[in-house]
Amino acid sequence: MTLEQHISQVLKERYDLEVSVELQETRKEFDGDHTLVVFPFLRAAKGKPEEVASTIGQDLKDRGAIKEFNVVKGFLNMVMDQNVFTDEFKAFCESNNLGLPAAGSKGKYIVEYSSPNTNKPLHLGHIRNNLLGSSVAKILETNGVDVTKVQIINDRGIHICKSMLAWQEHGNGETPESTGLKGDHLVGKYYVKFDQVYKAEIKTLIDGGMDEEQAKKQAPSLVKAQEMLLKWEQGDSATISLWETMNGWVYEGFNTTYEKLGVSFDKNYYESQTYVLGKDDVLKGLEQGIFYQKEDGSVWIDLEGEGLDHKLVLRKDGTSVYMTQDIGTAIQRFKDFEAKGMTYVVGNEQDYHFKVLFIILKKLGYEWANSLHHLSYGMVDLPSGKMKSREGTVVDADDLIDSMVADAGAISKELGKIEGMDEAEQQALFHTLGLGALKYFILKVDPKKRMLFNPAESIDFTGNTGPFIQYTYARIQSLQRKGPEGLSFDWNTLATNSEELTLMKAILAYPSTVAQAAEALSPAVLANYTYDLVKKYNGFYQNNSILNAESDERIAFRLLLSKKVGEVIASSMNCLGIQVPNRM
RNA sequence: GGCCGCGUAGCUCAACUGGAUAGAGUACUUGACUACGAAUCAAGCGGUUGAAGGUUCGAAUCCUUCCGCGGUCACCA
Numbered sequence: 001m002t003l004e005q006h007i008s009q010v011l012k013e014r015y016d017l018e019v020s021v022e023l024q025e026t027r028k029e030f031d032g033d034h035t036l037v038v039f040p041f042l043r044a045a046k047g048k049p050e051e052v053a054s055t056i057g058q059d060l061k062d063r064g065a066i067k068e069f070n071v072v073k074g075f076l077n078m079v080m081d082q083n084v085f086t087d088e089f090k091a092f093c094e095s096n097n098l099g100l101p102a103a104g105s106k107g108k109y110i111v112e113y114s115s116p117n118t119n120k121p122l123h124l125g126h127i128r129n130n131l132l133g134s135s136v137a138k139i140l141e142t143n144g145v146d147v148t149k150v151q152i153i154n155d156r157g158i159h160i161c162k163s164m165l166a167w168q169e170h171g172n173g174e175t176p177e178s179t180g181l182k183g184d185h186l187v188g189k190y191y192v193k194f195d196q197v198y199k200a201e202i203k204t205l206i207d208g209g210m211d212e213e214q215a216k217k218q219a220p221s222l223v224k225a226q227e228m229l230l231k232w233e234q235g236d237s238a239t240i241s242l243w244e245t246m247n248g249w250v251y252e253g254f255n256t257t258y259e260k261l262g263v264s265f266d267k268n269y270y271e272s273q274t275y276v277l278g279k280d281d282v283l284k285g286l287e288q289g290i291f292y293q294k295e296d297g298s299v300w301i302d303l304e305g306e307g308l309d310h311k312l313v314l315r316k317d318g319t320s321v322y323m324t325q326d327i328g329t330a331i332q333r334f335k336d337f338e339a340k341g342m343t344y345v346v347g348n349e350q351d352y353h354f355k356v357l358f359i360i361l362k363k364l365g366y367e368w369a370n371s372l373h374h375l376s377y378g379m380v381d382l383p384s385g386k387m388k389s390r391e392g393t394v395v396d397a398d399d400l401i402d403s404m405v406a407d408a409g410a411i412s413k414e415l416g417k418i419e420g421m422d423e424a425e426q427q428a429l430f431h432t433l434g435l436g437a438l439k440y441f442i443l444k445v446d447p448k449k450r451m452l453f454n455p456a457e458s459i460d461f462t463g464n465t466g467p468f469i470q471y472t473y474a475r476i477q478s479l480q481r482k483g484p485e486g487l488s489f490d491w492n493t494l495a496t497n498s499e500e501l502t503l504m505k506a507i508l509a510y511p512s513t514v515a516q517a518a519e520a521l522s523p524a525v526l527a528n529y530t531y532d533l534v535k536k537y538n539g540f541y542q543n544n545s546i547l548n549a550e551s552d553e554r555i556a557f558r559l560l561l562s563k564k565v566g567e568v569i570a571s572s573m574n575c576l577g578i579q580v581p582n583r584m
Numbered sequence: 585g586g587c588c589g590c591g592u593a594g595c596u597c598a599a600c601u602g603g604a605u606a607g608a609g610u611a612c613u614u615g616a617c618u619a620c621g622a623a624u625c626a627a628g629c630g631g632u633u634g635a636a637g638g639u640u641c642g643a644a645u646c647c648u649u650c651c652g653c654g655g656u657c658a659c660c661a
Binding site for chain 2: 022024025027029030035037039042049072073074075117154157158159271296298307308309312314315316317319321322325347348349350351352353355376378379381385386411412415417433441444445446448449450451452454457460461462463464465467468470471472474475478479482483516524525528531532535538539541542543545546547548583584
């Protein structure tokens with residue numbers, strides 16, 4: 001019987017109370033393992049906090065559920081027999097899977113993330129998106145879910161035509177090969193070029209006496225881009241060919257970045273193929289009266305009942321809008337994968353869009369619509385404010401990754417601990433450390449919150465960072481290499497000190513922390529847990545000799561404890577997409 | 585302006601979802617490397633949790649108002 005169950009029984013028998021019991025860990029300044037807050041029971045118990053707590057404590061002790069207890073105000077601190085923890089830890093070690101659920105034991109789930117436009121390279125905002133999506137997928141997998149990772153690539157539309165047009169008119173036939181530029185950067189260069197030309201044209205028109213509104217609509221570049229979009233939709237072969245070529249460059253560039261980031265997808269959806277999806281579903285919904293049609297032919301949904309307004313789902317010319325596509329794409333995905341739920345990793349600027357989308361899908365009667373989730377994350381701000389591509393204040397993904405790797409290299413060389421590693425090993429290590437620092441920096445922050453990135457201050461490698469955790473792992477591996485083999489100890493006679501006990505408890509919390517992170521879809525939960533574990537381990541390491549402990553039994557136990565800490569670190573860092581080095 | 589979200593040490597972030605004296609890192613000051621790796625450990629400094637009310641045994645957390653910041657209100661995506 002668990003301690004919670006014991007407490008439930010005591011409450012029932014003594015006070016006729018039927019409540020769910022929630023325990024918390026006893027704070028370190030008090031004596032005990034678990035703490036029960038008794039204030040909620042005072043009304044039924046009709047007593048003072050101290051008396052009630054003491055009564056419950058004594059009952060629990062009499063039943064043998066706890067070893068000792070003490071009462072501070074309304075807090076009942078309970079001390080467990082140490083064997084409870086060593087027994088649990090023994091089972092944990094013997095299970096050999098860190099207490100985690102079996103792979104694929106919890107059904108199928110879809111995670112959508114990244115969703116880039118093919119007109120410019122990825123930037124820091126995409127990095128947060130990619131790391132979150134990729135990590136959430138890994139966390140779910142680690143928690144026993146069968147995850148399918150998908151992205152939708154926004155490969156069509158007026159914005160794509162803009163870079164195509166600019167390249168056509170000003171590109172002089174440049175290619176990634178001829179310029180040595182990464183394909184996505186080359187295309188991005190022409191997206192910027194378009195904007196420059198467009199703005200100049202507007203200025204000329206305004207100077208010629210036109211008002212701004214008109215000028216923005218009539219600037220020749222925009223008109224030409226619109227013509228190009230029309231040609232694309234008509235399937236004009238020259239336009240399609242240019243589109244394919246330039247998108248091909250972009251995909252090659254994206255793949256390089258994805259590879260460096262260590263993210264991947266099980267299936268790509270392309271907007272050029274899905275943008276017609278959803279129209280049929282909307283028309284069907286129109287027949288059922290879920291949508292209504294205005295006189296001009298446009299189709300809408302009335303969401304005033306939900307406290308929202310009216311939303312357009314088909315234009316008057318019958319073409320789709322963003323919402324229509326998302327309706328169709330969602331339906332398509334559940335046909336493709338028969339998942340029980342899906343999460344969209346998309347910035348919080350689209351909160352309203354997803355609110356509406358989910359309501360519509362529910363109204364259309366899809367059962368799975370109740371298990372849709374928008375993982376809405378905050379923007380990454382710079383000290384100067386929001387990143388704006390047109391103002392050139394974006395932090396480019398490739399540049400950032402490269403500079404992190406370079407920083408890792410500089411620091412490693414300065415510390416001089418990597419002698420004997422060949423060049424390739426060193427480069428791999430710098431990559432592991434640089435990306436570890438970057439990923440941890442981003443993932444340790446609660447996804448919902450916006451975060452600040454200051455390019456002037458490089459990301460730390462000391463303190464609450466990825467490399468700090470990686471360093472602890474590397475030290476543990478060093479111990480394992482140096483430790484004597486063949487030593488053993490007897491669990492039954494094992495007496496642990498307080499630091500060892502603290503560590504065991506922290507290790508044992510791993511599976512429930514993974515479950516919590518999966519529930520909250522939050523890598524930050526795991527990052528904070530791991531940091532806490534590592535700090536505890538380092539404190540233990542500092543104060544307790546492992547290889548020179550007082551007995552062979554002690555050495556064996558501490559090596560096992562260290563090994564398990566290492567395994568938990570490796571597993572949780574894997575959930576964050578962070579690799580761990582054997583030396584650094 | 586309507587709606588949504590956010591304000592915690594100088595800076596970057598926590599706080600088990602309403603619990604005990606609000607914790608870490610960084611920066612700054614100091615101590616510890618001929619014990620297993622000092623990218624480490626230990627100590628100090630740093631707070632009216634944006635402000636004011638309210639709810640109750642108890643509030644950073646819930647409610648109201650105000651201030652500040654951001655997002656969103658397209659037949660764009």
